[in-house]
Amino acid sequence: MVYDFNNIEKKWQARWAKNKTFKADSYSKKPKYYILDMFPYPSGSGLHVGHPLGYIASDIYSRYKRHKGFNVLHPQGYDSFGLPAEQYAIQTGQHPAKTTQENINRYRQQLDQMGFSFDWSREVRTSEPDFYKWTQWIFLLLFDHYYCNISNMAKPVRELIEHFEKNGNESLDAVCSFDTPQFTYVEWSGFSENEQQDLLLNYRLAYLSETEVNWCADLGTVLANDEIINGVSDRGGYQVTKKKMKQWSMRIGAYAERLLKGLEKIDWPESLKEMQRNWIGKSIGAKVLFQIEGYEKKIEVFTTRPDTIFGVTFMTIAPELDLVQEITHPDQKEAVTAYIDETQKRTQRERMADIESCTGVFTGSYVLHPFTQERIPIWIGDYVLADYGTGAVMAVPCGDQRDFDFAKHFDIPIKNIFKNVSIEKKAFTDKEISVIDNSDFLSGLSYEKAIKIVIQKLELQGSGEGTINYRLRDAIFSRQRYWGEPIPIYYKDKLPQPLKLKHLPLDLPEVENYLPTAEGYPPLGNAVTWAWDTQKEKVVENKLIDNQTIFPLELNTMPGWAGSSWYFYRYMDAQNSDAFVGNKAAQYWREVDLYLGGSEHATGHLLYSRFWQKFLFDINLLPVEEYAKKLINQGMILGNSAFVYRKPGTQSYISKELIHESEKLEPIRVDVNLVNSSDELDVESVRKWQPQFENADFKLNNGVFKVGREVEKMSKSKYNVINPDEICEQYGADTLRMYEMFLGPIEQSKPWNTSGISGVHNFLKKYWRLFHEGNDIIVKDEQPSKKELKILHETIKKITYDIEHFSFNTCVSGLMICVNELTALNCHSRAILSPLTLLLSPFAPHLASEIWEKLGNQNTIDHVDFPVANESYLIEDTKNYPVSFNGKMRFTLELSIDLDNSAIQEAVLQDKRVVDYLEGKTPKKWIIVPNKIINIVY
């Protein structure tokens, strides 16, 4: 009887679905374990072989944990709002909801055929109103809270208002926008309602503000930096300009320090933590105030080197600052305006690419040095970024390379404040070995001491203070897009007002046209009908109508990361219609025990979700401050792209081996599915594949056309996608699962390559044969031999250890060795085969289930206890030791035994530690290597 994987897999998948085998109990006496995968975005191309890598690993671990007696929550869902569905809608006029549903169906079918043990009863979709109701609700909570620096947590805006009524904002220590004015309680009560609301926006965690964005008028939308190439839009090549727009933002900066500190408590990959640390970018330094000559205003700068304050010879401010207009001297007006126009045309990308050139202009104004009162010229330079620190820099050319270059370029004096250092050619930046000189009260001090003293002095005279600055910027939350969560806000006198919980979900309306308009009017503006009608209030045509009063609604939608920032809590209580997660469920499941996903989300999803978690923890809605105890980044499975080479300007393609090195050819990607394993191209299929190849000329070599290969990310646009479906068809899901694990360590990226798949498939066939002879299952209830027991228990030990350390590739090897050895011994003992099948079950669940049933077990294998290694079977017989043996051993040994053996005595006496021993020090363990030396482990 052959291993009929297709039928076995169908049989068990149907049975699992019917019996709801993997449904997690809501509450259980068993210990809980929550294993989460990053949910997929259901794209049009379906799953490729790279997607399931992490899912296979988490599935193995989930099945293992069930065998170990845990109540395992292993859910799955879809991150179903997003750009590609909307782009597709724009092109074809199909509603994104429709295409999304189709894609989800395909994904589900593909996930099921891999035999994953997901609890589908808890499925979530971010684009479903039942789900985004709560995303909108969380947004409203963020809108309704501010960050208090004293208690170091979010607090209700209500308390903020109380504080303003009693004290104004002077004595308040809260996170707020940079340009928040100071006011007293008297002033506060004098403000109009609108003025008050406007000020409150400076404190809210979700707030509306004027933000500079990359605006593309032709596409009618804001673009992210990576959507712009060489100053024009990546899509269509249109011009991109900078524009100030009212945008919703999230005050993630308020949580910078806690996001940093929290990393110490969680078991996440060090490299990923490092990425988050760099992204948060903490730097310790000082704020220094410089009085502008002839003005009341002061310019505040942030510096990490306040010790170099006596080296300041000019100041540079970012061209975007409003301050620029105010302080520009009439004589310089023309030059400054010209420069600002110039920089505005340059996109951020151009500015970034153009590190070499040094541009700037003098404002004609001066600030006064806080200690020497010297006049310091104020320059404008676009090497200063408006949104880092205060957008102004005290330039110390002797100690900073950029300031040095700027000074050299514009011929500004450079003052040396370092002892015994030449600054002729470049700035001196090595702070650790510097000694300050030529600096009044700081002369002769080291960098560390000077910083302490200068900060004291600054604080004393009120012209600065020690401070910490973070690189992390507040996250822009508005998107001029259709396929996302509507922001639950309406406008009263142009001020944002929150909708109420009873209004939620604010459904995404139907529109005729998904394209945003050229003025930046979002596509929701095209909406004809909005969905709800609550008592007196209703929403019609972008308007909230309340008692005959009409208010416009917010038309922007939320970004992709909104729904994914909290979805893992929804799984705990997916059907709850009264809360985003019920208290009882949150208390039982608490947090994710193991999270698997790609490191590409390090500074996106994985940071934003930690931010929302901390916020929801602050306001007592969640029990823990970090939601994922342990995180593993699975590597990417890369594609092996195929290239054909075209002579420029012709339709002539040349087989790979016929290419001379000197020839310049254009590489063009072809679908890898049209290439066989020897890199030979199916020319006829290529002609049918794309019209450009229809009449092309292919120069063959020995009757075949060979392609070039390159390893790249697997993506539809690179035509290198391999779908798992065919492999499941040809080898079965169990083979695919084990093969993907066998490929290498889970964290490692690797190119997809099917050449080794037969090895794994052979193993499963061999495993099947271990139990079969002809059509009969052959299992004997006989006492297993010592040797068989030893093989089994060694394997149990290894597999258990390796699964717990997520070393799934070595698990597969371990099982292979075990089966090879048992085959050689012709083992048919039930006492061996039964536990062995349990060991296999997480990896090849269909095969294991089938054999388990054939062994006559009444229960299914899924929740049976995992075998435990019995050490007594593993102990080596050491009696015949030590002159010759196979394998390596570690054990405690009486020294006298070995020293009596003259064959090894000579070697032993070379070992310093033996001498130590003879002098009275006791070793703990010895390791003996034949013909070599004795090792002693203390």
Next chain:
RNA sequence: GCUCGGAUGGUGGAAUUGGUAGACACGUUGGACUUAAAAUCCAAUGACCAUUGCGGUCGUGCGGGUUCAAGUCCCGCUCCGAGUACCA
């Protein structure tokens, strides 16, 4: 530039954390079974030398060091990958 990873046979990768390097698998070669093929099984397979039998030498990117013992630890390089980039 900065930060973090990595480098082991023809290939993917093991190595109990300092203790027989190359497990397991692919590939290759030879053999068995077969009219033949497929399937399956067996053997060899790091390199070089010796192969009449044993055997020997070198080997974990390069150069040093610590140690009885280094793929593993330390110092200095080279190359590759990832992240980030005028962050004051």
